[in-house]
Amino acid sequence: MKALFSLMQDTLNAAWVSRLLTLAIGLFFLMDLAPMEAVAAMGKMVGGGGVDVVNATSGATLVVQMVNKTMSDGKNVPFWVFCVSGSSNCHLPGPTLELGVGQTANFNLNVMGAPQEMPPYQGHTIHPHGLDVLQSEDGVPETGAAVLGDNYKFTVDTRYVGSHMYHCHVHTVKHLEMGMYAAFVVKAVDNLGNFTNVINQTGPAFDYEWNWVLSTVDPAYHADNAVGDSTVFADYNPKYFLVNGSEGLSKTAPAETVTAAAGKKIAIRLVGIHSVNGTFQIKDANGSSQSFVIYNRDGFALPSPQTVTSLEVNPGRTVDVMATLPAASGAWYPQITYKSLRNAAAYTNGTVYTRLNF
Amino acid sequence: MDVKIWRMFKRSEWYIAVLLLMFSGASWASTYTLYIKSGNWVVNGSGGATIKVWGFTDAPTAGPIVPGPLLESQEGESVTITVYNQHTLPHNFVVRGITTDQTQIPAGGNRTYVFTTSTAGVYLFSDTINSINREMGLYGAFVVHAAGGINKAWTNGPSFDIERLWVVSDMDKSRWNDIAGAGGTVNTSVYKPNYFMMNGMGGFDAMRAPNTVLQGNVGQVGLVRIVNAGQFDESLHFHANHFQIIDADGARLSSYEPGDTINVKAGTTAMLLYKFYRLGNYPMHVHTAQMETANGVYLNGAATLIVGQ
Numbered sequence: 006m007k008a009l010f011s012l013m014q015d016t017l018n019a020a021w022v023s024r025l026l027t028l029a030i031g032l033f034f035l036m037d038l039a040p041m042e043a044v045a046a047m048g049k050m051v052g053g054g055g056v057d058v059v060n061a062t063s064g065a066t067l068v069v070q071m072v073n074k075t076m077s078d079g080k081n082v083p084f085w086v087f088c089v090s091g092s093s094n095c096h097l098p099g100p101t102l103e104l105g106v107g108q109t110a111n112f113n114l115n116v117m118g119a120p121q122e123m124p125p126y127q128g129h130t131i132h133p134h135g136l137d138v139l140q141s142e143d144g145v146p147e148t149g150a151a152v153l154g155d156n157y158k159f160t161v162d163t164r165y166v167g168s169h170m171y172h173c174h175v176h177t178v179k180h181l182e183m184g185m186y187a188a189f190v191v192k193a194v195d196n197l198g199n200f201t202n203v204i205n206q207t208g209p210a211f212d213y214e215w216n217w218v219l220s221t222v223d224p225a226y227h228a229d230n231a232v233g234d235s236t237v238f239a240d241y242n243p244k245y246f247l248v249n250g251s252e253g254l255s256k257t258a259p260a261e262t263v264t265a266a267a268g269k270k271i272a273i274r275l276v277g278i279h280s281v282n283g284t285f286q287i288k289d290a291n292g293s294s295q296s297f298v299i300y301n302r303d304g305f306a307l308p309s310p311q312t313v314t315s316l317e318v319n320p321g322r323t324v325d326v327m328a329t330l331p332a333a334s335g336a337w338y339p340q341i342t343y344k345s346l347r348n349a350a351a352y353t354n355g356t357v358y359t360r361l362n363f
Numbered sequence: 364m365d366v367k368i369w370r371m372f373k374r375s376e377w378y379i380a381v382l383l384l385m386f387s388g389a390s391w392a393s394t395y396t397l398y399i400k401s402g403n404w405v406v407n408g409s410g411g412a413t414i415k416v417w418g419f420t421d422a423p424t425a426g427p428i429v430p431g432p433l434l435e436s437q438e439g440e441s442v443t444i445t446v447y448n449q450h451t452l453p454h455n456f457v458v459r460g461i462t463t464d465q466t467q468i469p470a471g472g473n474r475t476y477v478f479t480t481s482t483a484g485v486y487l488f489s490d491t492i493n494s495i496n497r498e499m500g501l502y503g504a505f506v507v508h509a510a511g512g513i514n515k516a517w518t519n520g521p522s523f524d525i526e527r528l529w530v531v532s533d534m535d536k537s538r539w540n541d542i543a544g545a546g547g548t549v550n551t552s553v554y555k556p557n558y559f560m561m562n563g564m565g566g567f568d569a570m571r572a573p574n575t576v577l578q579g580n581v582g583q584v585g586l587v588r589i590v591n592a593g594q595f596d597e598s599l600h601f602h603a604n605h606f607q608i609i610d611a612d613g614a615r616l617s618s619y620e621p622g623d624t625i626n627v628k629a630g631t632t633a634m635l636l637y638k639f640y641r642l643g644n645y646p647m648h649v650h651t652a653q654m655e656t657a658n659g660v661y662l663n664g665a666a667t668l669i670v671g672q
Binding site for chain 2: 126134135137138139140143145147148164176177178179181182223226234235236237238239240241280281282302303304305306307308309317319320321322346347349
């Protein structure tokens, strides 16, 4: 009930902030935006975490909005999130970008009205992390990226079919922590250019796929005075541990609940934005670890897939795994345990549960 | 050159000996003398500081350097290292994966280590008596090159065009270095490092240091040897291309694993191949919150540049 209440509060806060900022931005950029068409172009409206899924070729414009989240201890934490311009569906993490291999990404960032810092860390960018793009598209201010809005164009080859991420690269110690991140998935395509459901260019097909964006939150980094070159950023004490923006403190209050048909093949894309260590496992209702297969790391196919029951997901890394569901119905609990960078000790409340019904 | 030495060098037996060594694949024996000292280490730039350290140097009259002097040899080479402890506490000297002698060297004492470097790779050398000694700066890298000094990671291993060594580390100035450096007792249960270094430098220096910046022509391959001498695991993220991990903490991979971010555990090593794919300037940085900073100042932490030309 508490989790449900928190969710409602999040939604209401996000919705009001979204409405106000969208109204303001819309007055300035009424003609510039390509709002819901980009989302609708995918044929599906939500990905993991209830976020929009956007075709990266669509010319969509992303904006940055403040979203206040009420955490499990009742405290409010402000986040800055990417959001499809014109959409009221603003979440932590931001919308998933999907790009067909060989197709040309073409999307925009509009920072008018966005929450931001004072110089030298003003504005925002999009860094297509793991896509190995040209310097001009890399979103790094220190090497020349525009911070007051930009258009991003690039293509990738078949090696990149898999999971990546995008995030702001302005003062990343602050802006990543504030929530400016999301999944970026490169999809294989058929002869007509339609996305196909394979884990990598030569890998097996899956029936279901979900993005699990991993992140951690030190509320001190979110405070109003945590700006610029502050000693706040000399220490990191995460208090909240998230999958797709939710805490998921127990199996009965999971961060994410998804459903699939028994016996089918599932793919989970782990996107590691967190700033600590993390261990991913899939357990059944009795707590027994289930095997799964690692196919990609950092969006590139492994030389040989690896079958494991536990997987370390490190900061800045992505991992694509697959599993086959049992023939009989039941539930699995994919979960991530966040751990210290010093000694791999698990944090208090550091295990985030999700639930997979089949 | 002294005339007598020159005449001796000209004698035919010297020529023959030298030629035999060169073409047999054998190499010169390496001899190093190291001194353990206390002193100060400076992280330059905004957020930087003068930090009390204990470290190694190979210059008897100079202060310690962080990391310690680069030690090098080739596969199959005999190495002799004599360590003089000029500090007030006992220390030891261990090349992880090569030597096993953990005998303490008392203050004012010395110890000589003789060993053969049979396997090419990168190794951490450090004081292993406790975590404080390493955190204070008593660490460095030992690189064993392929026999003959050829541009291969090891004999019959993958080739490279350029090579770089990155020793990453962290220090908790106020709780560890200031306390231990003043003779106090460190509470090791609390470690909150606020300095994160790349080859002993903050990012502002490391992004300009020629031997640290990963620079090459598009199409060339760089061999990057990484030593994490710190207490925190570090995830190093490369822009502009994926790399191939060829060695994980001394274990050569039978098939190279791709990645754009490599996690190097505290006290371990890795080697990877990075092919220059893009023209231009790109960052390489650690992908965790405070580790990009020097006491909170952005990008003066564990970061450097990748330059494709």
